[in-house]
Amino acid sequence: MSAVSQILTVERVSELRAALDVARRDGGSVGLVPTMGYLHEGHQSLVARSAAENDLTAVSIFVNPLQFAEGEDYGTYPRDMERDREMCAAAGAGLIFAPPVEEVYPQTPVTAVSVKGLNAVLEGQFRPTHFDGVTTVVAKLFAMLGPGRAYFGEKDYQQLAIIHRMAADLSLPVEVVGCPTFREPDGLAMSSRNVYLTAEERPAATVLWRSLQAGRDAVVDGSRDPGEVEAVMDAVLAAEPKVSPDYAAVVDAATLERPDVLVGELRLLIAARLGRARLIDNIGVDCDRL
Numbered sequence: 288m289s290a291v292s293q294i295l296t297v298e299r300v301s302e303l304r305a306a307l308d309v310a311r312r313d314g315g316s317v318g319l320v321p322t323m324g325y326l327h328e329g330h331q332s333l334v335a336r337s338a339a340e341n342d343l344t345a346v347s348i349f350v351n352p353l354q355f356a357e358g359e360d361y362g363t364y365p366r367d368m369e370r371d372r373e374m375c376a377a378a379g380a381g382l383i384f385a386p387p388v389e390e391v392y393p394q395t396p397v398t399a400v401s402v403k404g405l406n407a408v409l410e411g412q413f414r415p416t417h418f419d420g421v422t423t424v425v426a427k428l429f430a431m432l433g434p435g436r437a438y439f440g441e442k443d444y445q446q447l448a449i450i451h452r453m454a455a456d457l458s459l460p461v462e463v464v465g466c467p468t469f470r471e472p473d474g475l476a477m478s479s480r481n482v483y484l485t486a487e488e489r490p491a492a493t494v495l496w497r498s499l500q501a502g503r504d505a506v507v508d509g510s511r512d513p514g515e516v517e518a519v520m521d522a523v524l525a526a527e528p529k530v531s532p533d534y535a536a537v538v539d540a541a542t543l544e545r546p547d548v549l550v551g552e553l554r555l556l557i558a559a560r561l562g563r564a565r566l567i568d569n570i571g572v573d574c575d576r577l
């Protein structure tokens with residue numbers, strides 16, 4: 288039997304809990320990789336990490352309407368369930384949870400999880416309802432699956448920081464594991480949304496990674512002024528006219544606040560629009576380890 292025919296795919300929470308109960312009966316550990324599908328090697332790296340650290344890895348595939356605002360790409364978000372099943376199986380997942388919307392939201396939720404402050408900066412300025420949609424669905428997935436560990440990509444760095452904080456504030460019995468960003472050979476961070484880029488736009492998309500590297504180099508070279516580092520990033524972005532930046536920022540890696548003077552662990556983050564796509568990327572630099 289091929290790996291893909293062995294992977295169990297369930298759509299109902301009741302089936303999901305039954306399958307996980309069996310896996311846990313003899314003390315087996317469960318790792319969860321939450322995704323919106325249309326998987327790529329970045330997702331697979333999370334699945335492989337979970338498969339190495341847990342007895343059973345479950346991948347959730349759910350395009351969560353709650354985290355999309357009016358006018359965003361909820362209706363057109365790319366989907367390919369058959370290919371996703373193959374990619375999950377190849378990376379070592381044992382179970383896929385792919386619920387229909389009504390299974391996750393049988394009634395319009397009036398309860399929300401909101402990680403205040405962290406949800407309002409950076410991406411929050413452009414997508415004010417986004418992170419409450421993310422934290423609410425991730426809290427629900429944690430409740431549905433009860434994983435011991437859950438794996439998230441640094442690609443969505445603000446999301447990772449928010450989920451860390453949610454798990455700590457709510458004493459959730461889950462270890463949140465952050466995983467490095469998987470990139471194309473030219474540096475573009477892999478993303479399901481890269482499919483929106485046309486052949487003409489695709490080369491311009493590398494400007495985010497080039498800008499982040501230039502910003503990091505400025506810190507490595509001794510700059511401790513956030514405005515100066517952001518100006519370096521802005522200049523690289525400005526040289527690519529196809530790209531319209533939303534922000535290029537340097538913040539404290541834990542609080543996501545912009546310090547007056549750069550010290551300790553920092554994160555440089557960029558969001559920019561390119562054609563139909565809105566791209567985000569980030570890089571870390573630790574001033575104490577230079």
Ligand code: AMP
Pocket residue numbers: 321322323324329330332333438439440441442443466467468469470476477478479
């Ligand atoms: P998504 O399907 O885009 O919601 O992403 C699901 C998970 O995969 C999130 O934790 C993302 O941060 C992570 N992820 C997406 N792209 C990458 C990448 N290029 N490298 C590593 N993790 C990623």
